[in-house]
Amino acid sequence: MDAAVDDPQWWRTAVIYQVYVRSFADGNGDGTGDLAGVRSRLPYLKDLGVDALWFTPWYPSPMADGGYDVQDYRAIDPRFGTLADAEALIGEALDLGIRTIIDIVPNHISDQHPWFQAALAAGPGSPERERFWFHPGKGRGGDEMPTHWESNFQGTTWTRTTNPDGTPGEWYLHLFAPQQPDLNWNHPDVRREHEDVLRFWFERGVAGVRIDSAALLIKDPELPEVGEKADHPTEDRDELHDVYRSWRAIADAYPGTRVLVGEVWVPDIERFTKYLRPDEMHTAFNFDFLARPWGAASFRDSIQTTLAAHAPVDAPSTWVLSNHDVTRPVTRYGREDTAFAFLKKRFGVPTDPELGLHRARAAALLVAALPGSLYIYQGDELGLPEVEDLPRELLQDPMHYRSGGTDPGRDGCRVPLPWEGGEPPFGFSPDGVGTWLPQPESWRSLTAQAQQADPDSTLNLYRAALRLRRGIPNLPLDWMEGLGPDVLAFRRGDTFACVVNTGDEPVSLPAHDTLLLSSRPLEAGMLSGNAAAWIRITHPEG
Template sequence: MPRTRIHQNTAAPWWRTAVVYQVYIRSFADGNGDGIGDIAGLRARLPYLRELGVDAVWINPWYPSPMADGGYDVADYRGIDPSFGTLAEAEEMIAEAHALGVRVVLDIVPNHTSDQHRWFAEALEAPPGSPERDRYVFRDGRGPDGSLPPNDWRSRFGGRAWTRVTEPDGTPGQWYLHLFAPEQPDLNWASREVRAEFESILRFWFDRGVDGFRIDVAHGLAKDPALPDLGLPEEALFDDDRRREEHPHWDQDGVHEIYQTWRKIADSYAGDRLFVAEAHVRDQRLPLYVRQDELHQAFNFSFLKAAWAYDELRSVIDRSISALGTVGAPSTWVLSNHDVPRHATRYGRGSTRTVEHDVDAGPCDRELGLRRARAAALLMLSLPGSAYLYQGEELGLWEVEDLPEESLRDPTWERSRHTVRGRDGCRVPLPWSGLDSPFGFGPKGSKPWLPQPAAFEKVTASAQSGMPGSTLELYRAALRLRQEQPGFRGESLRWLDAPKGVLAFERSPFLRCVVNLSQEPFPLPRNWGVLLASDRILGGMLPPDTTVWLWGGGAALA
């Protein structure tokens, strides 16, 4: 197969077409044997990421934290949790990654802090109405004695979104808002002090060479100051926010002024710094976050949540490219992350759209799920824009759904009254090598913080490396070709005529992608060569649940 030189597009910022690899640091690699992934383990595996072919690594929160929510309860935004390492080690890791050509994106958590943050301790010691309390959302309770919460809002983890504090004199006092766990009090972004603090935090890490930030709960910072009720029944555990056109604490217009300021900070640094938003909003609202003077990217959750079905995938791709194109922003594509069941498991079920961590989501055909996951990976990596990979998907890892209840750490498990197991199943430590646990995640004899299934023996990175047809080698080949082939570097996509059930599009006159989502084999054009396929192709027929990249030219696909 002819090869082209690596295509260098010097005009476009790196992030417009980047492949970013998400590291959930607790579960990536354990360097000191305490069962928890850390910076030492990540540094040791940087060559693996370079060989994989990613452009950047996004690291989930590594700041000091009591770990009530896996590090998303931050106690100090300018440090490193001792379980992960030191600030000096972090700075060395950033330099080493850069030396290997891998950029570094951190997670920033601006919606809430830990209840162990210095600010919250000061708020508890200060009286109502004080500047210390104004950093958070404190309110008097309802009822004659203030014993009822200020409104009926619900936590994303289940239960009330309000907790009452005891005042310094020992009397029952005000309530504070926590849209997530009680250990995660929400910040008040109407406070000038809060805004200034986070602007300083951004500069702290940019000064240390960080290339960008993923913004946690980017759609949640601004709240309706009236704090209106949602009209939820008293017994409701969760807020069904998907049915609401407008919501008092999600996707309020006030967030955009914040991000306009952040963009100015990023633009003041050299090297095309990046902001990518975790914004769970409707497709028509997403472009508001990535206008030219705001954030650079936003995660495409519509693509992640889409079923493995022709009509839905085609519609999501069209809507995403069209909507974001109105503001000149690139699309992002993602199949899994640390908050949803792995797509190799979702795609093996009858309802491939399921993304919630249900107690019983039905049986999974693991072989079918992996076949579709491999096909989805080639589809994702052939689309214009950038792609985000979740650690372990390049190994074909599945959701570990039989973790013992006593090992579950996700706060959702307790707050849902043991009805939702939570996200631990997609956070099980990675298998690197060996025949039994810890599978190279840590030194031999160490015990990972979540148990690994024995079946990991067959899918370790070592077992798959160099093995023709393995999922790891499929990803390596795809990322190499994505860099080498000029057709992947543009931002255009043209749909081709094909039977219903077959997605077919052209990225350049010589590069095409075909995905067979039908139940029947699909004949490929004879004068196009196979550049890469997610599964074996026999007799020129593309099997169901298979994706192929074609190189050449001349014939129609109809």
């Protein structure tokens, strides 16, 4: 039986593990992760206790942006395997009770995609160019860009083409790298193609799609500058909701619940939740929490705001500490400024790795105890830090190059996972094979094998948390007051409570019967600083 039809509400409380295929496990020995590697590690993921896997793009790609420049939406990149490998992986994971969510990248495609190559060849005014945002330049000779919109990767958003006779041609829009031309979502071909891609993968058994850059698809065809109108020319435009209503109708036509998960960077929480209405997306990533600085008041405000916003649309909140774009928590929480912002990433920012690990473990228990679904980025369950000393000549992320080399980019959280052994490649690849990004020697104590044998390891903390999480009452959160300004505490039901001490000094735990789990050992019965505990209360107050 297809596991996708077992529980129609599975997505509301699911633990979803993000697989960055290049860096998860190498099955063919070439130093790059692949689907064979993922298949070989499915027992590890089953033991961890996850309900679904989210795969970052596994499609053929020139890798100008880590696979988010897609050349063919209906195939698998040869570096990762074949379509048959993907179908086998989906089936084998389902046999273990693990569903598969894939990444869909609708805002842009690769400049090597047949559509864009045809548009370049066809020239100005052609039907092929109408699928994109080709536009004459401004000023004398068309030498000025059509707009001054800024790229999400820093730098400009327009690149000029060259005509067949060698003269300068039209400009095309790319909100990200020049190798990622934006699609024109006002064009019926673009809408029809993506609807067909959804059907293609749903028919192969995927349980859902994560929608990349979901709030950016529609642009104002008049190309105003930012601020010239009340609404933004490229972000969170009202017309987007028609797109996702059509996608939801397609998803709902398949058995079980095939979920739509949006990557929606919309700071206005009310506008954010419009994407979660019953006929649109099922859930969207909540980035507010991971961007917040360490602290009880900061976290509580984020949690309250998020839960309150989701309640009117009856959508579950999602909780995530990091992903393939974000500095890993062990490093982030060890810094003086523990908040996260893309454009603040710089080389040489000091961090305290021990403090960062304590806080990351505490944060893991916090988000695992909250109502809703939980996302785990591969390697966070091992307590991996950001790798901040990668040789600059090996950095591949366009964010690094487009910043003029001042931004370290995102490669530091994409280093291949350490599985076993005492030296690189730590079982990621066969011994003696160099991985596509080098692993630190210091990771020998962080391998999955080493942590399996250590009852106090971060891996075993995650395993215990995900096992216990299944028994947390599926009830709303009730705050517990009066435990001090650095303490965040709440109940779920009468008997389960989570307590987080964000300060440096130990604090007393509320009266309880059993300590279920703690991120650090108690100190004389008190909760250590920068720690979290789950407790069972058998004699509720009142």
